[in-house]
Amino acid sequence: MVSKNTVKFIKSLHRKKIRKQEQLFFVEGAKNVTELLLANFAVHQLLHTDKFRQQHPMLVEQCKGETLLVTPEELQQMGTFKTNDTALVVARMPDPDEFVVARGELALALDDIRDPGNLGTIIRVADWYGIEKIILSPQTAEIFNPKVLHASMGSFCRIRWKYADLLQVLPQSGVPIYGACLEGQNVHGLALKEEGVILMGNESRGISDELMPLVHHKISIPKFGTAESLNVAIATAVICDNFRRNKQFSNPTVPI
Amino acid sequence: MVSKNTVKFIKSLHRKKIRKQEQLFFVEGAKNVTELLLANFAVHQLLHTDKFRQQHPMLVEQCKGETLLVTPEELQQMGTFKTNDTALVVARMPDPDEFVVARGELALALDDIRDPGNLGTIIRVADWYGIEKIILSPQTAEIFNPKVLHASMGSFCRIRWKYADLLQVLPQSGVPIYGACLEGQNVHGLALKEEGVILMGNESRGISDELMPLVHHKISIPKFGTAESLNVAIATAVICDNFRRNKQFSNPTVPI
Numbered sequence: 235m236v237s238k239n240t241v242k243f244i245k246s247l248h249r250k251k252i253r254k255q256e257q258l259f260f261v262e263g264a265k266n267v268t269e270l271l272l273a274n275f276a277v278h279q280l281l282h283t284d285k286f287r288q289q290h291p292m293l294v295e296q297c298k299g300e301t302l303l304v305t306p307e308e309l310q311q312m313g314t315f316k317t318n319d320t321a322l323v324v325a326r327m328p329d330p331d332e333f334v335v336a337r338g339e340l341a342l343a344l345d346d347i348r349d350p351g352n353l354g355t356i357i358r359v360a361d362w363y364g365i366e367k368i369i370l371s372p373q374t375a376e377i378f379n380p381k382v383l384h385a386s387m388g389s390f391c392r393i394r395w396k397y398a399d400l401l402q403v404l405p406q407s408g409v410p411i412y413g414a415c416l417e418g419q420n421v422h423g424l425a426l427k428e429e430g431v432i433l434m435g436n437e438s439r440g441i442s443d444e445l446m447p448l449v450h451h452k453i454s455i456p457k458f459g460t461a462e463s464l465n466v467a468i469a470t471a472v473i474c475d476n477f478r479r480n481k482q483f484s485n486p487t488v489p490i
Numbered sequence: 491m492v493s494k495n496t497v498k499f500i501k502s503l504h505r506k507k508i509r510k511q512e513q514l515f516f517v518e519g520a521k522n523v524t525e526l527l528l529a530n531f532a533v534h535q536l537l538h539t540d541k542f543r544q545q546h547p548m549l550v551e552q553c554k555g556e557t558l559l560v561t562p563e564e565l566q567q568m569g570t571f572k573t574n575d576t577a578l579v580v581a582r583m584p585d586p587d588e589f590v591v592a593r594g595e596l597a598l599a600l601d602d603i604r605d606p607g608n609l610g611t612i613i614r615v616a617d618w619y620g621i622e623k624i625i626l627s628p629q630t631a632e633i634f635n636p637k638v639l640h641a642s643m644g645s646f647c648r649i650r651w652k653y654a655d656l657l658q659v660l661p662q663s664g665v666p667i668y669g670a671c672l673e674g675q676n677v678h679g680l681a682l683k684e685e686g687v688i689l690m691g692n693e694s695r696g697i698s699d700e701l702m703p704l705v706h707h708k709i710s711i712p713k714f715g716t717a718e719s720l721n722v723a724i725a726t727a728v729i730c731d732n733f734r735r736n737k738q739f740s741n742p743t744v745p746i
Contacts, residue, residue: 472731
């Protein structure tokens with residue numbers, strides 16, 4: 235049985251303030267926990283059920299942090315999931331990453347994406363489309379928010395990110411900045427090169443006025459129906475797909 | 491002030507069982523409420539704040555249902571939103587729609603999409619891409635779930651849908667069935683025609699085994715990175731974008 239103090243401590247990590255203070259965060263569920271254990275994180279505690287140990291004996295055995303056998307009920311008491319019969323892991327936040335966007339590279343920049351689900355989904359999208367670097371404005375959702383980590387489906391382990399003032403860092407990259415907006419050039423009509431930073435704006439107001447002058451190319455997803463807009467994670471995916479589509483085929487070749 | 495009975499009644503509509511029994515549902519927030527009031531729904535009750543009435547005086551005046559002036563606190567007490575300083579409307583469920591997918595038309599079929607947020611986002615995507623008809627398997631999330639309606643951002647007013655056994659109705663449509671899966675043909679390499687039903691599978695298991703024989707073309711979104719999969723609403727959007735992209739441009743023409 236897990237101690238009251240452990241329960242209390244993990245519950246305290248639901249709060250951003252405590253996560254920051256302790257420099258610890260947690261993830262839940264088999265998918266995210268196994269991805270984290272296989273990646274390069276310093277594990278503080280692994281709380282797992284008997285089922286999880288039977289499915290992943292080596293991961294539990296080789297874990298360098300404290301390991302505790304718990305029940306699904308205990309996991310549900312500590313975590314944010316309604317049901318969790320596998321594991322929860324507490325890990326140390328990595329040191330802030332430092333990177334620049336290189337020539338010939340495609341990266342993302344997020345201007346105040348507030349919804350944790352959207353941020354997590356965007357991380358998963360970036361990982362699918364082979365986009366390794368994401369620059370996050372300071373007002374973007376916190377990456378260690380449990381909802382972000384959950385929506386990322388393990389992809390947070392494979393993406394590099396940094397929080398930075400976009401007004402400062404975007405001009406430093408020597409690549410084109412593409413700004414997604416409602417009145418840009420139709421991406422279907424552009425021969426997009428796989429180099430640059432794709433800038434996605436806030437859910438309500440889009441790209442902020444002060445960042446607009448940094449954008450070299452305003453781009454838009456064409457609308458064929460009547461919805462006012464697309465969700466920002468959806469728009470990110472469609473734009474990434476348009477950037478990557480020229481990689482393999484210059485023209486659609488197979489009639490169907 | 492709103493009566494205790496009204497509060498109690500609207501709170502009871504949070505439950506699917508009561509919605510079905512009463513044949514009533516509710517939507518919240520300015521965007522969804524205004525879209526519903528402008529569309530062809532039978533309004534039962536419109537609960538609005540002073541702010542909403544000032545912004546939309548004609549909508550309140552011309553409303554054929556009962557109208558009640560309420561406070562934001564009362565709206566929050568009755569609804570599902572943390573904050574709502576505009577309106578909540580209770581409306582009658584429309585009669586079940588009957589339609590077939592015509593030649594030259596693009597439609598969606600959803601095989602057990604369980605997450606309400608995903609269903610709502612897919613409805614919004616369909617509305618953006620000019621896809622008017624969606625066929626939902628009986629196990630797909632209920633369209634009148636408040637989370638579905640919220641995520642659809644008003645698009646539920648413009649889309650036609652029906653719940654039906656896909657095994658029965660898919661063969662009846664005389665158009666090709668495209669099944670989205672992980673081991674299909676790369677959509678970037680296909681000259682897709684804008685005719686057919688795009689079948690999207692369940693979040694965990696994909697398209698069910700019994701439906702697979704009905705699929706004429708298995709299609710996939712190519713992966714350039716390492717994520718295991720994409721969220722189903724994201725995948726729907728990317729596939730719709732690929733179907734629609736030939737509408738305006740046979741080839742990307744503008745170098746950028």
